[in-house]
Amino acid sequence: MYLYTPDEIDRERAHHQAVIQGADDLAVKRIGNLGELAFEQFCREYLPVEMWEWENEEAIRRCNSESFSGNDFDVFGYEIDVKTSRDVSAFRPANLLENDPDDDIIVMVWHRDNEDALILLGWERTETLESKVRTQGAYSGDEPKKLAHLAARPMNELQDLGPNTAHMNQKPQNPFKPGDRVVKAEDADASVAVVVEVLPPEQDVNLYGQTMDGEAVCVAFPNTLDDGPGNWREIHPAKLASYCDDQNIKLYTYKHANLEYPDNPFTPGDYVIKPDYDDPDLAVVLRVADDGDDDRDITVAFCKHLEKEFGEQMEIPPANLRSRCDEVGVDSYSYNHDELSFKQQY
Structure with a gap:
């Protein structure tokens, strides 16, 4: 089994894609997206990259609607669907077949209540599930009430379906993430x-x-x-x-x-604070200079002053904000960029 811990970017994308998709149950769709992200990470770590494809990769990365492909992944020529659930009874053979009888392989992913961690439990061929269901019905009779059979082959056995190739880790090497x-x-x-x-x-x-x-x-x-x-x-x-x-x-x-990464990351319109203050006021960058008096290369105006003059719904383009402040007499202040930090507003 493998543990997958989604980061903030993964969680936001999984949710927003579900919103864009127009899902009837956002939680179910969001969790399904997280399950696909978990399996994608497994593939990237353990399978040759040229031998698997994620059908919904671009849709989830850009939070667009999916193309409604019949399966989530193609791996070694097999059609794979990822099933994610908090209720492990969903991974009983009959339940898996009832919900998805058409793919070659089903991967099972369990998630915690608060969706902060998912576990890849295993996988199984659909034809094997069909055989297990027939066998249970013909020979096993009623299962013990306290012991139900769950279908799952170890995740690392998925490698055995492909050719005997060298391990190829295709984890991204770049250090950047959206928003940097x-x-x-x-x-x-x-x-x-x-x-x-x-x-x-x-x-x-x-x-x-x-x-x-x-x-x-x-x-x-x-x-x-x-x-x-x-x-x-x-x-x-x-x-x-x-x-x-x-x-x-x-x-x-x-x-x-x-x-x-730049030494000075700020641009006009950025929301910033001076973090060494106990209760810093939110400010907006008006100007970024190459050089300034006493190395004060960032000019800001405080939001409370801007709201007083222009209202809470200020619709002034960042490029024009400095001149508008000068026109109406809004006070501005200069700092060195090292003294300021971003204060995100999302």
Whole structure:
């Protein structure tokens, strides 16, 4: 058995995709998505990457509706469906067949009540389940009330269905995740960008007619995001790919090794605080300067002052916010970027 612990990005994507899908029961669909994410991680760790495919990978990564494929994964040419449940009785052979009789293999995943951990219990061929059900009906009679048979072969035996190939771990090597601020490495004038998507290692990406040698990261620039219909800073990073896809916001693809974290990650419109204060007030970045007096390269205005002047629903583009503050006399303050921290609003 294997334990899978979803991170915040996984949990948000699993839920938002269920919302976009229009699921009648959001909890069931969300948990099903988490089960697929768990099995995807197993495949990535233990199976040759060229011999399995996740049908719903892009749909869940971008929180789009699924294409209603008959199965969740193709592994070694077998059609596999992932069944996730808190009730282990769902993994009895007859119950599995009743809910999904058409796939070649069923993978069983159990989850905790609060969905913070999932356990891959095992897998079984559908034809074996059919045989077990027939055998139970013909020869076993009634099962003991306190001891019910659950179908499950050990997860690591799934490797035996494929050819005798070397172990191929395809875990992503890049350090970035959605929402991270990055710049192009070794470029003194590089603009700060926001990571929107981290593509899987096996994704073939073509740049300028050539296949990229390395993992791809898709980014958007804040000024482009600012032109969108919503305040992207109030959207969870897990949903940025969905937002950009829906709004046709242009993304730029880089090899992960060509990106690095910036010394100064802030851009106009960012929500920040001065964390060394006991009860810091929320502020918005008005200006980011290359140089400033006493190294104070960030100019901010406090939200309580902005709301007093412009109202709670302030609809001023970040690029215009500084000039509007100057026009009406909103006080601004300067700090060194090392003194400030992001205060996320999602």
